[in-house]
Amino acid sequence: MCFTDTNFAQLLDRYQYSFNVGDIIAGTIFSKEEKGYLVDIGADNAAYLPNNEIYLETYSNSVELSRSEIQEFFILAYNIKTKQLVLSLKRLEYLISWDRIKQLKSENIAIEVKIIGLNKGGGLVLLENIQGFIPNSHLAYMEKKEELLNQHIACKFLIVDEQCNQLVLSSRCAQLERIPNIVNLGAYVEAPVAEVKQYGIFFKIEKIPALLHISEIPEKYNSNISYYFPIGKIWKVKVIHIDRKQGRLSVSLLD
Template sequence: MRNNLKNSILSFSDRSLANLIQEHNYSFNYNDIIAGTVISKEEKGILVDIGTDIAGFLPIQEITIGQYGKAINLEINDKLEFIILHKCLHKNYLILSMAKIDNIRSWQRIKVMHQEDITTITKVLGYNRGGVLVTIESLCGFIPNSHLISKNIQKNNTLFELKCKILEIDRELNRLTLSEKCALLSEHINELTVGKYVYGTIEDIKPYGLLIKVKMIQGLLHKSEIPNIAGKELSNLFCRGENIKVKIIYVDLKKGRVSFSMS
């Protein structure tokens, strides 16, 4: 009995994966994740042995992107995971991707970071009128100006790093919004508790109230929270750059909002 079992195991190990797949009529499907071995580098991509008589082809644009925005270097005999993008049965090969696997796993990590309210480091990619483009977990994210603390980032400093929290994720729309303000607010939460009096600097004067900066975080002092100003213009009572004493009446860590009062 023991010898029969041993022979059976040896017989099994001697079979090729291709024979097993053919014997069990395994069918490769779109979005299947499979293992493969790099066997050749071509001009437009990589040939991959996936253990069958069907070849795998990895286009250059589907190779994992490295730290500096370029495809990583793959070597012959590298064993890796791939996802099936397309089946070209008439030519007997599969189109594979590494980048799509990276994207799936990146979104999974982002989801966990959002759920656990983790502060992370992002790298600045570029700028537009509305805010800053950053990279996080190989994905592109956006920090709106309203959630940006580092206003003086130089446009040519693409290696600038920002500490952020994830504000909103929408994988279907490929939208990832972050907040530097929320990250900074979390760091100073013990100093910015509701009911505490602090000194802040008036950054701007609006018709509806004053924008006050405390610990580099901008909050709102609504005019309804300023006593004895009926019929008076705020611009006639306060000046930009003026330091005033205010009371913290509201803190929202998730949205990065702080409200003050002088009442």
């Protein structure tokens, strides 16, 4: 029994399919099998769509696919034993998702993502059905990480690598971009002390870490830095460097 119609035949002619592995083709699901679906692609034999090639991991596998609708499939392999093309919807969605992500990165804009999980290294996010990662060093400064779970936050792209399936984002870079009227090179800002390190003091400016390097601290304070710079004390500082790629600031002290 043939399930193609005039429109489907015209579609095949327009695309001029040669059924090569890695191609994207049009087809119609016409039968549900025990472990997958049969798909009419206009070839002598029906192609096969395994259940494990239907959904990305973020989807539920309980949803049954609709039939008699023309849609696109990715040709994953050729089964010599059954003489069938093996198709994938998951791989097609994966390619489309990465194309969208690369387009977003090219626009150099901040995007909203949802924190779907946390680990020691940072936060896991989901963007266009692709799992990404925000390192701890790029989360909002001094916020309790556990409170970010299931929250939507603004981020910018750090690494977009489809070949390595690597998507790394930064919340701090997005924060820095959103406060240009406050944080400009040479601007004077009142900021609280957030951390004291051996190499300097961190102030908190709009959830962005601002480092006062040890070399910028006046000598009269060096004898007892912890005394002069208790956590929470407000100082007026000058922004002397803005690292927009890493979401960091450097400041000097007004004395």
